[in-house]
Amino acid sequence: MQEKKKALILLTNDDGVHAPGLRTLFAGLAQTGETIIVAPDRDNSAVSHSLSLNRPLMVKELEDNIFSINGTPADCVTIGIEKVLPRKPDLIVSGINAGANLGHDISYSGTVSAAKEGTIRGVPSMALSIAGHGPYHFDTGLECARFMAELILTNGLPSDCYLNINIPNLKPSEISGLKITRQGRMVYENALQELSDPWGRPCFWIGGGNPSLEQECGTDSFETEKNYISITPIHLDLTNYEALNSLQEAWGSRLKGHQFS
Known part of the structure; x- marks a missing residue:
């Protein structure tokens, strides 16, 4: 009988x-598959899905199966798949992020965008984040990652879909369970700070602030507050189909009849 090929897992993050x-x-998923890290050489939080188009990118092997790149998380996934790994990975896991990626954070997150890039390239992908503040229970995140990795490797994911997973910062025994959720809304209040540089010139600092979370049942933020692990399926297609139909009905004739001079 032919021995089953071990799953190849690309690991990355934005931290x-x-x-x-x-x-x-890297250590904990080794029993699930062969793990290879391709990650930024420094913190790349909130870089979203940016690619480095105007500078050369260097790959450094730091240890066996651990590589750093002077680029973004999306850069790391691109180069990891194309040049570093021996073959196309069976799974991409991004994280475990130190801090939540809930609601509108999804749009800013380098962690989540690494999973997005993997999905674009045809690899089942998930992003994992620990909600709350440190010290972080990464052991809880690892238990979730193992469970979800086995589930995805066995069953796959829907087409053009990746998972954004947020884990309460609790011991494994304190987790209420896992829930499929939808993306909520989150706005940071007082996130823009106006300061002065050493020469007295005005400058600004973006970051921090107090997040205002949508507390509606079924959203990612609501369920993590209830100590559930939130699993939000994200689709690559960003089209608002409800608006597509309503705008076509409301504006279609005017758009069709407009002549540019």
Whole structure:
């Protein structure tokens, strides 16, 4: 009987190659498959899905199966798949992020965007984040990652879909369970700080602030507050189909009849 091929798992993040959440995955998922890290050489939080188009990118092998790149999480997935890994991976796991990626954070997150890039390239992908503040229970995140990795490797994911998973910062025994959720809304209040540089010139600092979370049942933020692990399926197609139909009905004739001079 032919021996079953071991799954190949690409690991990345936006906190950087030395981040404890990433190293926890590297060691802990080794029993699930062959794990290879390709991650940014420094913190790349909130870089979203940016690619480095105007500078050269260098790959450094730091240890066996651990590579750093002077680029973004999306860069790392691209180069990891195309140049570093021996073949196309069976799964991409991004994280474990130190801090939640809930609601509108999804649009800013380098962690989530790494999973998005993997999905674009045809690889089942998930992003994992620990909600709350440190010290973080990465052991809980690892248990979730193992469970979800086995589930995805066995059953796959729907076409053009990746998962954004948020885990309450609790011990495994304190987790209420897992729930499929929808993306909620989150707005940061007082996130823009106006300061002065050493020469007295005005400058601005973006970050921090107090998140205002949507507390509606079934959303990612609501369920993590209830100590559930939130699993939100994200679709690559960003089209608003309800608006597509309503705008076509409301504006269609005017758009069709407009002549540019």
